[in-house]
Amino acid sequence: xxxxxxxxxxxxADGNESMKGLLGGKGANLAEMAGHPELRLPVPPGFTITxxxxxxxxxxxxxxxxxxxxxxxxxxxxVEEILGRKFGDPQNPLLVSxxxxxxxxxxxxxxxxxxxxxxxxxxxxxxxxSGANERFVYDAYRRLIMMYSDVVMEKAGGIEPKDEEGxxxxxxxxxxxxxxxxxxxxxxxxxxxxxxxLCGAFKRQIKKVLGKDFPDDPLEQLWGGIxxxxxxxxxxxxxxxxxxxxxxxxxxxxxxxxxxVFGNMGEDCxxxxxxxxxxxxxxxxxxxxxxxxxxGEDVVAGIRTPAPINEYSTxxxxxxxxxxxxxxxxxxxxxxxxxxxxxxxxxxxxDIEFTIEKNRLFMLQCRVGKRNGPAxxxxxxxMLNEGLINKEMAVLRVTPAQxxxxxxxxxDFSVEKDHTPLAKGLPAGPGAASGVIVFSSNxxxxxxxxxxxxxxxREETNPEDVDGMRSSQAILTARGGMTSHAALxxxxxxxxxxxxxxxxxxxxxxxxxxxxxxxxxxxxxxxLNGTKGYVYEGTLPxxxxxxxPDLVKFLKICDSVRRLGVRxxxxxxxxxxxxxxxxxxxxxxxxxEHMFYGEGSDEPLFYLxxxxxxxxxxxxxxxxxxxxxxxxxxIKATLEAMDGYxxxxxxxxxxxxxxxxxxxxxxxxxxxxxxxxxxxxxxRAGDLHESNPMMGHRGVRLGVTYPEVTKMQVRAILExxxxxxxxxxxxxxxxxxxxxCDVNELKNQKVLVEEVYAELLKKxxxxxxxxxxxxxIEIPRACLVADKIAEVTEFFSYGTNDLTxxxxxxxxxxxxxxxxxxxxxxxxxxxxxxxxxxxxxxxxIKIGIERGRKTKPSLEVGICGEHxxxxxxxxxxxxxxxxxxxxxxxxxxxxxxxxxxxxVEQE
Ligand code: ADP
Ligand code: MG
Ligand code: MG
Numbered sequence: 001x002x003x004x005x006x007x008x009x010x011x012x013a014d015g016n017e018s019m020k021g022l023l024g025g026k027g028a029n030l031a032e033m034a035g036h037p038e039l040r041l042p043v044p045p046g047f048t049i050t051x052x053x054x055x056x057x058x059x060x061x062x063x064x065x066x067x068x069x070x071x072x073x074x075x076x077x078x079v080e081e082i083l084g085r086k087f088g089d090p091q092n093p094l095l096v097s098x099x100x101x102x103x104x105x106x107x108x109x110x111x112x113x114x115x116x117x118x119x120x121x122x123x124x125x126x127x128x129x130s131g132a133n134e135r136f137v138y139d140a141y142r143r144l145i146m147m148y149s150d151v152v153m154e155k156a157g158g159i160e161p162k163d164e165e166g167x168x169x170x171x172x173x174x175x176x177x178x179x180x181x182x183x184x185x186x187x188x189x190x191x192x193x194x195x196x197x198l199c200g201a202f203k204r205q206i207k208k209v210l211g212k213d214f215p216d217d218p219l220e221q222l223w224g225g226i227x228x229x230x231x232x233x234x235x236x237x238x239x240x241x242x243x244x245x246x247x248x249x250x251x252x253x254x255x256x257x258x259x260x261v262f263g264n265m266g267e268d269c270x271x272x273x274x275x276x277x278x279x280x281x282x283x284x285x286x287x288x289x290x291x292x293x294x295x296g297e298d299v300v301a302g303i304r305t306p307a308p309i310n311e312y313s314t315x316x317x318x319x320x321x322x323x324x325x326x327x328x329x330x331x332x333x334x335x336x337x338x339x340x341x342x343x344x345x346x347x348x349x350x351d352i353e354f355t356i357e358k359n360r361l362f363m364l365q366c367r368v369g370k371r372n373g374p375a376x377x378x379x380x381x382x383m384l385n386e387g388l389i390n391k392e393m394a395v396l397r398v399t400p401a402q403x404x405x406x407x408x409x410x411x412d413f414s415v416e417k418d419h420t421p422l423a424k425g426l427p428a429g430p431g432a433a434s435g436v437i438v439f440s441s442n443x444x445x446x447x448x449x450x451x452x453x454x455x456x457x458r459e460e461t462n463p464e465d466v467d468g469m470r471s472s473q474a475i476l477t478a479r480g481g482m483t484s485h486a487a488l489x490x491x492x493x494x495x496x497x498x499x500x501x502x503x504x505x506x507x508x509x510x511x512x513x514x515x516x517x518x519x520x521x522x523x524x525x526x527x528l529n530g531t532k533g534y535v536y537e538g539t540l541p542x543x544x545x546x547x548x549p550d551l552v553k554f555l556k557i558c559d560s561v562r563r564l565g566v567r568x569x570x571x572x573x574x575x576x577x578x579x580x581x582x583x584x585x586x587x588x589x590x591x592x593e594h595m596f597y598g599e600g601s602d603e604p605l606f607y608l609x610x611x612x613x614x615x616x617x618x619x620x621x622x623x624x625x626x627x628x629x630x631x632x633x634x635i636k637a638t639l640e641a642m643d644g645y646x647x648x649x650x651x652x653x654x655x656x657x658x659x660x661x662x663x664x665x666x667x668x669x670x671x672x673x674x675x676x677x678x679x680x681x682x683x684r685a686g687d688l689h690e691s692n693p694m695m696g697h698r699g700v701r702l703g704v705t706y707p708e709v710t711k712m713q714v715r716a717i718l719e720x721x722x723x724x725x726x727x728x729x730x731x732x733x734x735x736x737x738x739x740x741c742d743v744n745e746l747k748n749q750k751v752l753v754e755e756v757y758a759e760l761l762k763k764x765x766x767x768x769x770x771x772x773x774x775x776x777i778e779i780p781r782a783c784l785v786a787d788k789i790a791e792v793t794e795f796f797s798y799g800t801n802d803l804t805x806x807x808x809x810x811x812x813x814x815x816x817x818x819x820x821x822x823x824x825x826x827x828x829x830x831x832x833x834x835x836x837x838x839x840x841x842x843x844x845i846k847i848g849i850e851r852g853r854k855t856k857p858s859l860e861v862g863i864c865g866e867h868x869x870x871x872x873x874x875x876x877x878x879x880x881x882x883x884x885x886x887x888x889x890x891x892x893x894x895x896x897x898x899x900x901x902x903x904v905e906q907e
Contacts, residue, residue, distance in 0.1 A: 004053050005071040008034040009045020009259075010082045017346075023048045024254030026101030029366050038345055041338055041363045045082050046096065046258030047075035049226065051103070054252030057230045072257075079259060088218035092129060093122035095140075095260040097296075098225030100232060102253045105367055107488050108463045109241045110253055111151040111232040113225040114296060115144035115260060117218040136265045138195035143295060145202045145214055146171050148221065153210050155235065156228035167209055171202050186304065188293065222257070229255045237463040244470060261362045263355040264295040270356040272324070273299055273483045274309055276339045277349045279371045279491060280427060280482070282378025284386075285312040286339055288352070289481050290324050296355070296364075299483060305500075306481050309335070317426055317481070317500055331361050342366055347389050348397075349379055370491050372430050373398070373405025377554045384557070392904040395561050398554065400871040400894045405431060406551050407890060409542035411529050419536050422526075423515050425476070425501025427533035428487035433474035433496040434527040434539045437520060439511045441468025448472065455526055457513055459506050460499075461486040469495070474528045476535065478504040496530035504535075555583060555893055558900035564877060565884030566895045567646070569864060571595075573634075576641035579889035583896055586645035586732075587638070588797060588886020589864035592713060593654055595634045604630040605659070609670055611709070612656045613684050619674065624712045631713060636720035639731040643724075646732040648797060648864070648886075650776065651713050651749075652702055653738040655693035660685045694811070699739020703749050710749055714756045721771065722764040734772040736797060741779045743788040750792055772860070778802035783848035790855035797886075798845055800865030800873075804832050807841045833866065836873040846880050862886055871898035878902035 006014040006023055013035025020028040027048030034043040049072070056065050080086050085094040095117040100110035118126065118141050127137045150168035154161065161167065178194055179187070190198070203214045215221055232238060233253045242249060263271030274288025289306035291298055299306050307321035308314040309332065314323065325332040335354060342350045351369035355362050371379065380397040383389045389397070408431040435453035438444050441464065444456045448471035456472040458465065460479040469475055469489055474496035477486045481500055490497030505514040511522040520526070520537075527540040567586040568579035571594035576587060596605045607627040614620035639647050661667055671681040690696035703710035714735060721731040737749055753773055760769065774795030777783060780803065786796070805812045810819070812833055822828040836842055852859045862884040867873035869891025875898055877885050887895050 001067055002052070002065065003071075004050050004065060004068050005047050005075045006031065006050065007045075007047045007075045007078055008043065009079060011035065011040050015048065020103045021251075022050045022052065022254070024051060024101030024103060024256070025105050025367055026099060026365055027254045027256045030256060030258070033342075033363055033366055036345070039341060041341075042361060043363050044259040044261050045079045046256055047072070047079070048101075049255040049257070051252040051254045054230050054233060054254070055250065058234070058252070062227070062231075076257075083259060087117050087222070088119075088122060090121045090125050093117060093125045093218075095122075095126070096222065096257050097260055098222065098229055099256040099258060100229045100253050101256055102233070102247070103251050104245070104247055105370075106238060106241050106245075106247070108485055109232075109238040110235065111155070111229055112297075113144070113147050113151055113228065115140045116148075116221045116225050118144050119216045119218055119221075121216075122218065130262075130265055133265055135192040135195065136262070138192055138199060139190070139264060140262070140295070142175075142195055142199050142202060144221075145199060145206070148224070149202070149206045149210065149214060151232070152224040152228040153206065153212060153214075156224075156231035157210070159210060162209075167206060170205060170209065174198065174201055174205065226255050226257070229253060237466070240466055241463070244466065258364075261355050261357040261360075261364075262295070263291075263357065264293055265358060267293055268356070268359045269293055270324070270328070271296055271299060272306070272309060272354055274335070274339070274352045274354070275349060275369045276343045276352065277369075277375075277379060277382075278312075279349070279351075279369050279375055280430070282371065282375030282382070284382055286310060286336060287313050287482075288324075289313065289318075289483055290354075292327070296353075299481075306483075315426060316424065317502075328356065328359070331356055331359065334361050338363060343388070347383070347393070370488065371402075372491050373402035373408075374430055374548075374550070376402040377406060377550050381550060381553055381557075391557055391561060392907075394554075395558055395897070395900045395904055398897065400898055403551075403554075403894055403897050406548055407893060408432075410531065411527065411536075412541040412543045415541050416529065416534075416536075419540065421529075421534035422518070422537055423501050423503040423535045425498040425533045425535065426482055426487070427529075427531055428482060428484075428499045429475070429490035429493075429495045429497030430531040431496045432527065432529050432531070432540075432542055434525060434542075435473045436523050436525055437476075437513060438468075438472075438522055439506070439508045439513075441465040443511075443522070444468035445471045455528065457504075457506060458486070459508065460484060461489070469493075474498075474530060476501060476504070476526070476528060478502060478506050490530075496528055498528055498530055498533050498535060501533070501535060551893070555896050558896045559583070561903050562878075562896065562899035563903060564874070564882065564899040565862075566892055566899060567648075567862065567884050567886040568889050568892055569868070569886050570638070570889065573637035573641045575889055576638050576647075579892055580642065580645075582889055582892035584645075584889065584892045585884070586886075587642055587647040588862050588868065588884060589736075590635075590638055590647055590649045591653065592631065592635075592650060593652055595630065596659065606670075608659055609661060610674060612659055612688070613670060613674060613681060615684065617708070620706065621708055624708050628712050628716055632716035632720050635716055635733075636723060639720055639724055639733060640729060644730045644732075646734055646772075648734040648736050648774075648795075648862075649713075649717050650736045650738050651700075651710060653699050655690060655696050655698040656702070657685075657688045657690065657693055660688060694805075700737050700745045700749060701739065703737070703752075704745065707752050710752050711756050714753050715760070718756060718760045718769060718771065719764075722760060722766060722769055725766070725769065726764070732770060732772075734774060734795060736774055736776055736795075738776045738799070739778065739802075740775045740789070741781045741785075743785065743792060746775055746789060746792045774860070776864070777845075777848050778806070780807050780844055783844040784851075786848040786851040787855045790852040790859055793859075794856075795860035795862070796848065796852055798848070798861070798863040798865060798882075800836060800841065800845075800863055800867045801833065803844065803865070804837065804841050807844055808832060808837075835870050836867045836876050838876055842876060842880070849880055849882070869895050871895075871901075874898035875902040875905065879906065 008031045013031035015023045015031035017032035033041045085092045087094045097114045099112045263269045270292045272290025278287045288309040309324040349369045350366045353365035376398045380394040384394045411432045435455040447454045453473045455474045457476045477499045487499045513520045527536040567588035568584035569589040570576040611623035671678045724731040772794040774793045776799045778799030861882045864886045868885040869887025
């Protein structure tokens with residue numbers, strides 16, 4: 001018989017941490033905490049219904065496998081036996097929570113229902129058992145009614161709220177009106193009588209709006225809750241979140257049913273969340289927040305300001321509140337002990353949920369805690385030092401996206417110190433951002449689409465805001481703590497974020513923000529320092545943060561693990577120098593034509609144009625000779641900047657028409673210089689027109705037609721190298737021929753290269769000069785005839801942009817029209833220009849490498865397309881045995897990390 005229900009409790013558990021696929025992250029970790037002999041922490045007993053049931057539920061018109069009912073009943077009985085209380089028992093009732101949990105955590109995206117099992121019949125029993133705490137019981141009841149009517153009756157029941165206002169909001173307004181009438185400022189001031197009355201009013205409202213009675217049967221409540229959790233897997237929020245996070249739809253959620261413990265029974269009760277290390281900085285400090293006399297979600301919801309658990313967690317914001325350490329020292333010590341044990345057990349930072357019921361501590365959840373980039377790096381380094389993890393694990397602890405955060409800008413400190421912040425909040429997401437303010441998630445999406453950098457300003461965020469948060473540069477909220485929704489989500493994404501900025505008065509309706517007597521409206525500019533929590537008016541200048549010593553140390557560790565080389569694509573000496581700072585070990589692509597686009601002097605471009613417009617060989621030779629010194633100078637400076645490292649220099653690649661001047665006066669001057677009429681020049685320009693220039697007269701084809709152009713470039717490369725050699729430097733030029741489809745093209749060009757080389761040795765009186773001759777592999781045919789091509793080349797460099805373009809037959813400049821559709825309709829899993837298509841284009845790459853190395857085992861193979869800095873593509877390059885990847889300077893650290901991860905993941 002299939003096992004659909006996994007029990008945990010009483011020091012035992014059917015499941016364990018490795019079963020996240022089946023039990024969800026929450027269920028698997030509850031089982032681990034409850035049952036693992038190293039832990040056996042105080043976890044309220046319960047059971048988890050597997051994700052397989054979720055799959056069944058959706059495949060079978062929202063019904064359950066026949067065996068489920070009995071398995072649930074058996075597990076429930078076991079729970080009842082452990083506690084000596086019964087679900088639905090009027091004398092001694094047991095309440096449960098019904099909790100969601102997917103394989104990967106989706107914070108707040110699915111539903112959880114608390115206090116299930118509370119009915120007219122069980123209320124008196126619970127009052128008796130709670131020591132006549134009537135208020136507590138009615139507070140629990142009103143929470144159940146609010147959650148249940150929203151999650152189970154309305155959302156799972158498929159009822160579309162009228163006027164956009166759901167039942168929950170309506171009930172909240174009922175409660176608010178009582179608070180207002182009685183002049184209460186907090187929920188805790190509501191009296192027993194108030195609560196009793198509210199529960200009645202709630203039920204009447206539910207009946208009126210939803211047309212159904214609130215169920216008064218414990219089992220009906222339980223199964224309603226279970227169904228609602230499964231239904232919430234396909235709720236709008238959860239689906240949107242899965243799209244963003246790339247979580248497959250068919251994973252499904254598990255459902256955990258667990259005995260309730262109460263943090264809201266009085267002053268000796270509390271609930272809280274904590275991180276075993278600081279998720280914002282990575283520091284090895286116990287960091288958390290809690291609320292006395294509160295239930296679960298109150299902490300995250302930001303209704304009351306939570307107190308810090310200890311001195312370490314204290315900030316400006318909460319410094320007047322009593323810490324758990326002071327208020328409940330024994331329990332704090334116990335919690336701290338669990339913190340240490342959990343870290344030792346999981347070898348990673350843990351995010352913990354706990355509740356204290358009448359001076360007893362219960363653990364309700366643990367999972368690997370989300371952290372931002374700087375914290376991830378810091379923790380990896382610390383844990384390595386502490387011996388908690390080894391080098392290989394350290395390398396896996398930082399995702400490429402997290403590393404990317406460390407490369408993000410921060411506000412220029414020298415300027416920032418002269419500015420006074422408008423307001424201060426909690427630093428929930430690091431880095432800095434400037435942008436125009438908007439006040440709703442929809443506006444954020446719209447404005448971002450229009451190309452604006454936006455900062456989303458909200459009272460507090462909720463899961464419905466994720467799209468807008470995603471579209472924003474930064475998020476700013478007036479309420480909420482470090483564990484609020486905004487902080488959690490921003491931390492996960494590594495986004496700049498400030499929360500709990502209580503000085504802000506936000507009017508979302510009017511789209512204004514007031515602070516210290518000043519008012520800002522939608523579209524005004526603010527700058528946030530998310531690392532400190534400071535908000536500034538206007539735009540402040542940013543600098544990059546690559547000097548970070550943690551980053552340098554961490555990347556050294558990556559270097560000691562990886563085997564793949566990392567070079568950079570650089571077109572200027574300045575790029576080359578910058579890339580070396582990032583750790584590039586050479587240049588994988590230097591595009592000679594780039595010097596003609598740059599700022600600097602117009603002369604090279606002018607001579608190039610002359611060369612292009614020449615009709616006779618003599619004219620062209622003259623232009624080529626004039627151009628030569630410029631080309632040589634540029635190459636020399638680049639080789640020098642990369643001294644000691646290889647530099648791949650690509651011969652002229654683009655179609656020539658790209659360089660033809662458009663302005664009349666330029667054309668006139670060119671005509672004069674060439675000694676021809678304007679008419680004649682315009683005719684020559686017209687002759688260059690091609691109907692499909694990207695596949696026209698370009699790359700090696702130019703070199704075949706105009707050998708003098710190839711020779712000039714080769715001479716520039718070799719002379720630059722020879723001069724550097726004489727100056728005591730170590731140049732390693734690699735000459736790369738682009739757009740090759742056949743070995744004969746390369747043979748044709750090689751004759752020219754060797755001719756120039758022989759002349760050079762004589763001219764410089766050298767015996768030899770080291771250089772490599774190779775080709776870019778970017779036409780599918782070249783992959784197939786790579787064995788032949790390798791006969792005359794020493795290296796291949798995959799130009800995967802063109803290889804993808806020609807392999808797919810997708811014009812890379814025109815994909816905007818259809819690739820988004822392809823991705824949305826799941827025809828393509830991803831944009832193949834962003835991440836290598838391993839199935840097709842990858843196969844071409846593999847064939848090329850295999851055939852090339854068969855002819856020449858020493859063949860050097862690299863990649864120089866955009867993909868060289870994309871982590872999954874880098875890992876692919878490692879697996880197929882390339883020697884190096886090459887990417888833009890800013891991607892070099894990412895490639896170093898991905899290359900190291902590829903090694904660990906393969907072992
Ligand atoms: P989420 O996945 O959104 O965090 P949870 O299932 O963790 O949802 O539930 C939210 C909160 O409800 C938890 O933080 C916890 O404090 C509270 N809660 C859940 N189950 C119980 C329980 N059995 N007893 C007491 N509190 C609970
Ligand atoms: Mg939780
Ligand atoms: Mg190309």
